[in-house]
Amino acid sequence: MITATQFLLERIKKHVTLTAAEEERLTEVCLVKQMKKKQFFLQEGDVQRYLVFVVNGCLRSYSVDENGFEHILQFAPPGWWISDMRSMLEQTPASLNIDAVDESEIILISIPDLERLYREVASLDRFFRILSERSIATHQHRLIDSLSLTAKERYTSFCRQYPSLITCLPQKFVASYIGITPEFLSKMLKEPIKK
Amino acid sequence: MITATQFLLERIKKHVTLTAAEEERLTEVCLVKQMKKKQFFLQEGDVQRYLVFVVNGCLRSYSVDENGFEHILQFAPPGWWISDMRSMLEQTPASLNIDAVDESEIILISIPDLERLYREVASLDRFFRILSERSIATHQHRLIDSLSLTAKERYTSFCRQYPSLITCLPQKFVASYIGITPEFLSKMLKEPIKK
């Protein structure tokens, strides 16, 4: 049984090395928080004042369009980070919402703490560089998918990329993520399997 | 009249500080290259062995689907970086193509040089962290746009974000970037201006 913060440290130490003192500094600024299903972490218009790491459960980020429809940008299962990056970097009102898909446990690091940490622990610059670069690679592929694939292909691609998520997400969340209506996804799934 | 490398250094020093020795190290590994219009920097299947910074002109990255249609992921005017991030990070065959939209001047840094630099110049971890985080913010908004906006709205959004590009790009490139056919963009632009 490991603690939330230990889980976070393990994740970081997969990519960079930390001294005991650095681990200590990091641990000090971590806030562990329990989230109930559907509980908001961030609402459109708020400023994102904390960086979020998911320990257990699952969060999602999404925007709501002028007609009230949700469009899911990201799911964050355990080990993932999630944010409205623009709001976090510029400390401006968010255009995204972030809430818990399931009961979840998360770690928060406040932005001022994070900035202090960057000064004290150089490895963190490196860690978040690596993390961000990987995130860009993921975003690039998602964008290419959305430009070049049909709805059915995007569904297949989603299942391939996130096999563990399909089982635990309501179907309408998947529809929202791949950019179609729940009705259309339902119809797609009824169809005979074609090569 | 400043050199290509000076332009790059200026860009970096907007976000981090560099010692004279560090500037020198960086300058040493920079390769300046001229690109003719339509010349490839990277083709699908190749491995991206250099990081690219655009000094003059404009590059683009795009994928080609099974029907031979191009889907443009990014334009890179002066001051921008461009890459197939997955290919660059994992040194695996690229799924994207990168070529010059116009005659261009670019700076290359080989991946082994870059990794050496990260060890020698800690500020570069920080610089590319900041750069990558901003890139994520941009990608997030692009994705939200593609999920929630109509073709017309995506066009408007593109014009707002890249006013300088609309004038110098062929219309079909813009269509490809926003995810519609050239024919449909042409029809959209003929329409009477509506509220």
Added chain:
DNA sequence: CGCGACGTTGATTTGCCTCAACGATTGTGG
């Protein structure tokens, strides 16, 4: 000049959406 790339226009098709109705499941308060 003549060829190829680009933008335009029209006719037709289609992938996906909209709206509405309905059953099954969940969860919630009495």
Added chain:
DNA sequence: CCACAATCGTTGAGGCAAATCAACGTCGCG
């Protein structure tokens, strides 16, 4: 523990945004 409401997935009829396909004019360039 049941009753009711809310949420979710399903199904069908009809509609629309955008794609497809084809033809044509224009321009820049070798």
